[in-house]
Amino acid sequence: MALIRDLAAQAAEMALVVGAAPLVTGFLRKCKARLTRRRGASVLQPYRDLLRLLRKDVVLAENASWLFRAAPYLVFAATWVAAALVPTFGGGLLFSWSADLIAIVAMLGSARFFLALAGMDVGTAFGGIGASREMMIGSLAEPAMLMIIFSLALLAGSTQLSVIAAFMQSPAVGLRVTLGLALAALLIVAIAESGRIPVDNPATHLELTMVHEAMVLEYSGRHLALLELASWVKLLLYLSLIACVFVPWGVAPPGSGWLAHLLGAGLYAGKIALACALLAVFEMTIAKMRVFRVPNFLGAALMLGFLGAMLLFVSRII
Amino acid sequence: MMVMSLLAGIGLLLALSVLALFVGARPAGTPLVYAIGLVLSLFLLAVSGSALLRAGPAQTLVLPLGLPWIGTHLRLDALAAFFLVVINLGGAGACLYGIGYGRHAAEPLRVLPLVPAFLAGMNLVPLADDAFTFLVAWEFMSLASWALVVAEHRGAGHVEAGYIYLAMAVLGTFALLLAFGLLAGPAGDYAFASMRAAHAAPPVAAVVLGLVLFGAGAKAGLVPMHVWLPRAHPVAPSHVSALMSGVMTKVAIYAVIRIVFDLLGPPAWWWGLVVMGFGGASALMGILYALFETDLKRVLAYSTIENVGFVFAGLGLALAFRADGMAAAAALALTAALLHVLNHAVLKSLQFFGAGAVLGASGLRDMDRMGGLIHRMKVTSVAMLAGAIGLSALPPFNAFVSEWLTFQAILLSPALPQWGLKLLVPAVGALLALAAALAATCFVRLYGIVFLGRPRSDAAAAAHETDPFSATAMVIFAGLALLLGIVPGPALGALRPAVASVLGTLQPAALRLPWLSIAPLAASRGTYNGLLVFLFIAGSAALVAVAIRLVAPGRTRRGPAWDCGFPDPSPSLQYSAGGFAEPIRRVFGPVLFRSRTSVHMPPPGETRPARLVVRSHDVVWEVLYAPVAGLVAAASSRLNVMQFLTIRRYLSLVFALLVILLLVLALWR
Numbered sequence A: 001m002a003l004i005r006d007l008a009a010q011a012a013e014m015a016l017v018v019g020a021a022p023l024v025t026g027f028l029r030k031c032k033a034r035l036t037r038r039r040g041a042s043v044l045q046p047y048r049d050l051l052r053l054l055r056k057d058v059v060l061a062e063n064a065s066w067l068f069r070a071a072p073y074l075v076f077a078a079t080w081v082a083a084a085l086v087p088t089f090g091g092g093l094l095f096s097w098s099a100d101l102i103a104i105v106a107m108l109g110s111a112r113f114f115l116a117l118a119g120m121d122v123g124t125a126f127g128g129i130g131a132s133r134e135m136m137i138g139s140l141a142e143p144a145m146l147m148i149i150f151s152l153a154l155l156a157g158s159t160q161l162s163v164i165a166a167f168m169q170s171p172a173v174g175l176r177v178t179l180g181l182a183l184a185a186l187l188i189v190a191i192a193e194s195g196r197i198p199v200d201n202p203a204t205h206l207e208l209t210m211v212h213e214a215m216v217l218e219y220s221g222r223h224l225a226l227l228e229l230a231s232w233v234k235l236l237l238y239l240s241l242i243a244c245v246f247v248p249w250g251v252a253p254p255g256s257g258w259l260a261h262l263l264g265a266g267l268y269a270g271k272i273a274l275a276c277a278l279l280a281v282f283e284m285t286i287a288k289m290r291v292f293r294v295p296n297f298l299g300a301a302l303m304l305g306f307l308g309a310m311l312l313f314v315s316r317i318i
Numbered sequence B: 001m002m003v004m005s006l007l008a009g010i011g012l013l014l015a016l017s018v019l020a021l022f023v024g025a026r027p028a029g030t031p032l033v034y035a036i037g038l039v040l041s042l043f044l045l046a047v048s049g050s051a052l053l054r055a056g057p058a059q060t061l062v063l064p065l066g067l068p069w070i071g072t073h074l075r076l077d078a079l080a081a082f083f084l085v086v087i088n089l090g091g092a093g094a095c096l097y098g099i100g101y102g103r104h105a106a107e108p109l110r111v112l113p114l115v116p117a118f119l120a121g122m123n124l125v126p127l128a129d130d131a132f133t134f135l136v137a138w139e140f141m142s143l144a145s146w147a148l149v150v151a152e153h154r155g156a157g158h159v160e161a162g163y164i165y166l167a168m169a170v171l172g173t174f175a176l177l178l179a180f181g182l183l184a185g186p187a188g189d190y191a192f193a194s195m196r197a198a199h200a201a202p203p204v205a206a207v208v209l210g211l212v213l214f215g216a217g218a219k220a221g222l223v224p225m226h227v228w229l230p231r232a233h234p235v236a237p238s239h240v241s242a243l244m245s246g247v248m249t250k251v252a253i254y255a256v257i258r259i260v261f262d263l264l265g266p267p268a269w270w271w272g273l274v275v276m277g278f279g280g281a282s283a284l285m286g287i288l289y290a291l292f293e294t295d296l297k298r299v300l301a302y303s304t305i306e307n308v309g310f311v312f313a314g315l316g317l318a319l320a321f322r323a324d325g326m327a328a329a330a331a332l333a334l335t336a337a338l339l340h341v342l343n344h345a346v347l348k349s350l351q352f353f354g355a356g357a358v359l360g361a362s363g364l365r366d367m368d369r370m371g372g373l374i375h376r377m378k379v380t381s382v383a384m385l386a387g388a389i390g391l392s393a394l395p396p397f398n399a400f401v402s403e404w405l406t407f408q409a410i411l412l413s414p415a416l417p418q419w420g421l422k423l424l425v426p427a428v429g430a431l432l433a434l435a436a437a438l439a440a441t442c443f444v445r446l447y448g449i450v451f452l453g454r455p456r457s458d459a460a461a462a463a464h465e466t467d468p469f470s471a472t473a474m475v476i477f478a479g480l481a482l483l484l485g486i487v488p489g490p491a492l493g494a495l496r497p498a499v500a501s502v503l504g505t506l507q508p509a510a511l512r513l514p515w516l517s518i519a520p521l522a523a524s525r526g527t528y529n530g531l532l533v534f535l536f537i538a539g540s541a542a543l544v545a546v547a548i549r550l551v552a553p554g555r556t557r558r559g560p561a562w563d564c565g566f567p568d569p570s571p572s573l574q575y576s577a578g579g580f581a582e583p584i585r586r587v588f589g590p591v592l593f594r595s596r597t598s599v600h601m602p603p604p605g606e607t608r609p610a611r612l613v614v615r616s617h618d619v620v621w622e623v624l625y626a627p628v629a630g631l632v633a634a635a636s637s638r639l640n641v642m643q644f645l646t647i648r649r650y651l652s653l654v655f656a657l658l659v660i661l662l663l664v665l666a667l668w669r
Helices: A002-035 A045-055 A066-084 A101-121 A125-156 A161-169 A177-193 A221-246 A258-285 A291-315 B002-023 B029-054 B078-104 B114-127 B131-149 B158-184 B192-197 B202-220 B229-235 B238-263 B269-291 B296-323 B327-362 B378-391 B398-411 B419-451 B468-486 B489-503 B530-551 B577-593 B619-644 B647-668
Strands: A058-061 B059-063 B072-076 B510-512 B518-520 B556-559 B596-600 B611-615
Touching: A002 A045, A002 A066, A002 A221, A002 A258, A045 A221, A058 A066, A058 A221, A066 A101, A066 A221, A066 B530, A101 A125, A101 A161, A101 A221, A101 B398, A101 B419, A101 B530, A125 A161, A125 A177, A125 A291, A125 B398, A125 B419, A125 B577, A161 A221, A177 A221, A177 A291, A221 A258, A221 B530, A291 B419, A291 B577, B002 B029, B002 B059, B002 B072, B002 B114, B029 B078, B029 B114, B029 B489, B072 B078, B072 B114, B072 B131, B072 B192, B078 B114, B078 B238, B078 B327, B078 B468, B078 B489, B114 B131, B114 B238, B131 B158, B131 B192, B131 B229, B131 B238, B158 B192, B158 B202, B158 B229, B158 B238, B192 B238, B202 B238, B202 B269, B202 B296, B229 B238, B229 B296, B238 B296, B238 B327, B238 B489, B269 B296, B269 B419, B269 B577, B296 B327, B296 B398, B296 B419, B327 B378, B327 B398, B327 B468, B327 B489, B378 B398, B378 B419, B378 B468, B398 B419, B398 B468, B398 B518, B419 B577, B468 B530, B489 B510
Parallel strands: A058 B556
Antiparallel strands: B059 B072, B510 B518, B596 B611
16 A cells, blocks of 8 residues: 555656646746746746647657767657656655665756757757856866755765755754855756746847757757757756755655645645746846856855865764 | 686687687687677676675685795685675676677787686786786786787877876786785785784885775776876777776785775875775765766776775775774775775676777767667666666665665764864865766766767768677666665675675674665665665656556657757757866866867957867876986987997996996995
8 A cells, every 4th residue: 555655646647747737847947037027928838839849740860879869869768767766745756775876866967968969969050059068067067966955965965866865854964164055056056957037048049158058959849849849848847956955844744644735736736836026036047157157156166065065064074 | 626617718819819719710709709708797796796605714725836945825815705796897898798799890810819818817817816926917917908908009199099008007916016025015915814813013014005095996996096097998899898996906905905894904194084085085086077078988987986086985985984083984984995896897897898888889989970869779778777776876776775875884984082082084085976976977978979969960960779698788787786775785695795794703794784775884874775666766666657648648749859949950059068077177177187268269250160178287297207208218319319329339338337326336345
């Protein structure tokens, strides 16, 4: 019985991250539209976009290889699995022990690897520009993320996300400088990794500023639908990660009943909505930065994360 | 018994190299020699593998050869058995690959007899149990590989590479010789057993550590002793490059483990600091060099430096843990390092095989002239993709597992009491994290420029698939890389006796949990299950593919590339290897490579093209090596006068020398 419930929770989690990701993006766009005094499209518009893309034919470039056709599936699958391992409303994910936080980040790295390769496959200048910039951003954001993981793992005594989340809910946490530094670093990494302003602009098609859009420029139809959905899932993943580590209240502990899960789901929806609103306000108040200033931005995250981890190393006297 | 069979195998390899002298010139000679080499390597692999799995006490053998008052001591313990497995796995792969690839050799007699000799030398090093045998085997290995480096001596820079390699190899062996001399002490007992029993005094041990890090570290490619490696490894024939990068660097790592962990006695805490520092610096510098290089094989050679850095970081951690009595953590760090040795041997061999296939198919090593090979080299491109994911340390491939274990070991280190370690370990952790992420960039660049896009030259457009033997070797190694990634448990289990033989009897280092999961020390500290991750990703990709086929049966058409409406007809408008790394160069170049970018823009109205010039410096070479090289050159040209003296002057020189020596002797007494 317990196994069935855990399986159901895990399946619900997998369905939730895919099902809710377009809604989150739609809500975020709606917030931004309202902030610029536009009415904006319906929050359901991303679903309609997906359906429209799925109905369309795929036009492949003449020299696209098998890698170009396989990449959308691999990118989406890796992002999806990574997102399904981040606790949203319930703590006890059945398969959480199959990958810890380092492995989750590395799975996103695998997704990025294939996306960048797909960008270079057709052999256009834009694909190369996107791949090159994405890898530059990734190679600075990933170590910053790893430093954040170091900080959290040293506090919680584990790299397992479920253990970290449970630890952050416990009274043992307290206010710590390291947590503040890690939160600041994680916010920067999340913005960079999910391709938001000021690092990348998901709404742009202005050639010289594209990063993610440049890589997927040659994609169409169902392939493009998958890649769009993958990028939305990645955004939701980072929002969930911040929520479950730094705002863990309400997450149903493992083995709790339906009511706790329901409450957790309601609180989770509230947290994500609040995060979207804050992100929209942030994006409204800041301009996109030049690509070559991004390293400074991410370098700050790396330094903050490093400082946080270093504080823990130094402060532990045995 | 097992030592005897290993010796027999090594003897047969030496006999094979003699045989190769006679049959090498014939067309059938090349496949014959490599086929016999393959059988012998597999035999040695089987013997050493069974010795590793048997996990009994060490076996020794003393032969009445060599120097009369020492003899030849041989010893096979679990550590030696593990490294023999790595050596012969790489050797078997290289021989299988060579059956097909060997026909590219312009002068087979310059390659064929040396490959089995090289293999024999590498096999003998881990077996040696006294300093004399060790150094003879070491030098045999060095000289055989040097001869292979200059086998294709007509290429540009090949002779120079061989010269630098020879100089570094000689200096390295000299350092090891001194280290053994210090270890043997005034009594001069060169058997490892007596060195193990006698612990060197702390200052002596520190000097020995420095000498070993220089001597063996140079062979392994530690920064800043690495300068020969990216010059020498790429110019050898590709299967020999695979052996040098994938296997010979591991023999050097073996030497470090054997001497520092085994012979040198209990470590001081700061040893770990030094080793880790070299490791972290090598990891970051190696991958940055690789990112800015455009020669395919040199990129791979530089990536070897990065991975050796990872191994040394693990070794340094193990030393630090051991010095502070944290036995389980030391075992974890050493396990991570040894697993990375195995993983990197597989991956780097695979990558050099692939580079050789590209070189054989198109004659190209310059990445900026390649492109689009995925359409014409189907097997090679799949195998190289596996290797690229592996070397980027991404799941579900193998190098991720060992790097994951390294990071887990770093997470245990706040318990170390010394302040130096507390400050340095997180810094090394950050360097390793940066190196791992940059490795992904490096291999996206490598794979994207070489295999994807459109061909940048006619040679690339006319490339063809490689021969079946080479392809088989690549597919086997790619499969091995995936297998070691999704089921790392058996490899970890096989490592246990090797780790125990180095650190003494110990509890299991990396726990193996049910369902093929792995975890450091305790399951609550974090778990990873490669098989499940692989199945999840493959399963959800398949699920999505099926679902999409059901809901979206849209057709697939081919059309010209979109490219924002301006498709460029010329392939040269694609990103180049240098262009791809430009954002990274802007971040790290100004500081680490003193790179300066200048743009020469013609004034409006002028029609000459704008020029962008990037100048960067290999700081290590210019600061540490160029002055020495200049000094040697100046001294030798000055001393050249001595060659043309009259007999009178020669005689007076000899007389003066005699007088000086006698004076020295008189003052000494």
